Amino acid sequence: MATIADVARAAGVSPMTVSNVINGHPHVRESTRVKVLSAMTALDYRVNVAARNLRRGRTGVIGLAVPEIHRPYYGQFAAAIIAAAQRRDLRVSIEQTGASRENELAVLAVSRNRLYDGLILSTVGMGAADVEHLRVPYPVVILGERIFQAPVDHVAMPNVDGARAAVRHLVDRGCRRIAMLTGAETRDVNVSRLRLTGYRLALESAGLAYDPALVQRMDAMSMAAAAERVHTMVAAGLDFDGLFCLTDTAAIGALRAFADLGVRVPAQVKVIGFDSIEEGRFTVPSLSTIDPDHTAMADRAVDLLVRRIEGDRGHEEFVSGFSLVARESTGD
Amino acid sequence: MATIADVARAAGVSPMTVSNVINGHPHVRESTRVKVLSAMTALDYRVNVAARNLRRGRTGVIGLAVPEIHRPYYGQFAAAIIAAAQRRDLRVSIEQTGASRENELAVLAVSRNRLYDGLILSTVGMGAADVEHLRVPYPVVILGERIFQAPVDHVAMPNVDGARAAVRHLVDRGCRRIAMLTGAETRDVNVSRLRLTGYRLALESAGLAYDPALVQRMDAMSMAAAAERVHTMVAAGLDFDGLFCLTDTAAIGALRAFADLGVRVPAQVKVIGFDSIEEGRFTVPSLSTIDPDHTAMADRAVDLLVRRIEGDRGHEEFVSGFSLVARESTGD
């Protein structure tokens, strides 16, 4: 493989001049530029990225750590991140943490090896007790709640307000016994807890009593687990006319369970999710949801990371807006 | 940031000994090993991956280029690839090609810069005419048909046989006018063409006539496009009692359209897809499909790539097996 030195020899110039041509430096005479370029073509020269990285101290790659890339929400989010990074000439390497604290910490540790210029980390397993692990000597953007005092940027969803709007929508549609399908509250502040707060606030505003029996906690937020839980709820004779699901993924599982059980949605039970994944447009019935504007979140996450890579101090929190998407599952 | 030299100084040994400890070389006295390790801890030493890459000529990263990571099929496939790579201590960097020939060629070009140790490339836009572009000086595994004579490995799906089994299943369930929702045949050999072949073979075996009007070609294989096309087909009064969709994604869009139109599935039309994405278990009705065993494909793709990275010559083609998954959409 040809190196800069080979090209320099062929073009009759110094390696430095070749480098200047490659990197588009301004002060290169046009005639030498042409000479160098044609030598590069002749030798089929390619930059050695490893050498450049070593010299520059940058890799041009950012890490993106998500629980599981095959879950629709994270897949759609990753696509947006990759697109945003591409616009800034960055590549994205994806790590799967399986939502476990250990793997999240492992990603933070590995990234210290200057493997990535920065890291976008979706924290699901980590808690406030792990704050020290976030004091790393490279840029990090946390995707999730601002539960840490560590010097990192945050991109968060409007969890409380979004959940509140979702439940309020169910109330507006006439629901009076509203159940919630949520996750385990593994730590002080997490998505489940925040959306539950929104749920309670909405009930309160509507003058509806909070009934703990209506809050159903699941370990895994999968379609299968949600379907199973709805079966259990109905079999147990739980009385509810509305269901707020922590995520659209769970809601799709729930819709399927209602179909199995012959419970008509929205006639007997109205269902709403959260996330606005694409699949929700095509379920039967189509799924009402809260859209937290993934694109804005992804853009902002990459933006914050790039700013920190470029040396900006100061840390920010960005909370995206949201909109209510009313579809058939909360219709008449 | 501490380097090997710093650690060596602190431990009172040579840099080389530190390197030996880091890389687990056998001939290091236990006492020096301990000394070095504690010096590493004290200085919070981290290997500089860029320097190691330059020296070793490897990056420990493989590229995975797919059309769009947020499509369920590619998301689930990527998850399997990442898991398989992790088992071999490799990281995965994901590129999105948008299924365009230009972007696929661009990924091949960029990877030449020793950015990745190898590349797994899903070819959708490229054709046999691009064969020269595949003669690259690094390992490549093509995900798709073996349409190239280039020295690359292939991992392919059982497209013809799988499609044949899908259509035969519709025939077995009593369908006589079977439509197909497929993609554009942009080149000599592609997925659409192969699955269409399977479709025709199945019709032939069953003694059913081939009617070109029943073959509906779409530009994009999205849920939205499929839904729209089914609306058109029904509005045009096209007569069919079975529908074979090129992918599950298209099938989900089709199911949604039938629901809109009041066409009962499977009573009036039976529907089957291809890919076995997880979502198909939870649609209403649940979706029959062909399962090409993604896990085996992903494992094999990484396996072939690793073998080539390690210098194995000789090229292979792997065609996965498949199984028919019969669910409600082809029930009674």
Add this chain to the structure above:
DNA sequence: TTGTATGCGTTATCAC
């Protein structure tokens, strides 16, 4: 078992 010397390919600095 440990150390010395050297080079991987690139680019920043500074001199010309």
Add this chain to the structure above:
DNA sequence: GTGATAACGCATACAA
């Protein structure tokens, strides 16, 4: 406008 020099941090080959 161009080039000589050095250094990024690590690991291979070989010597001790």
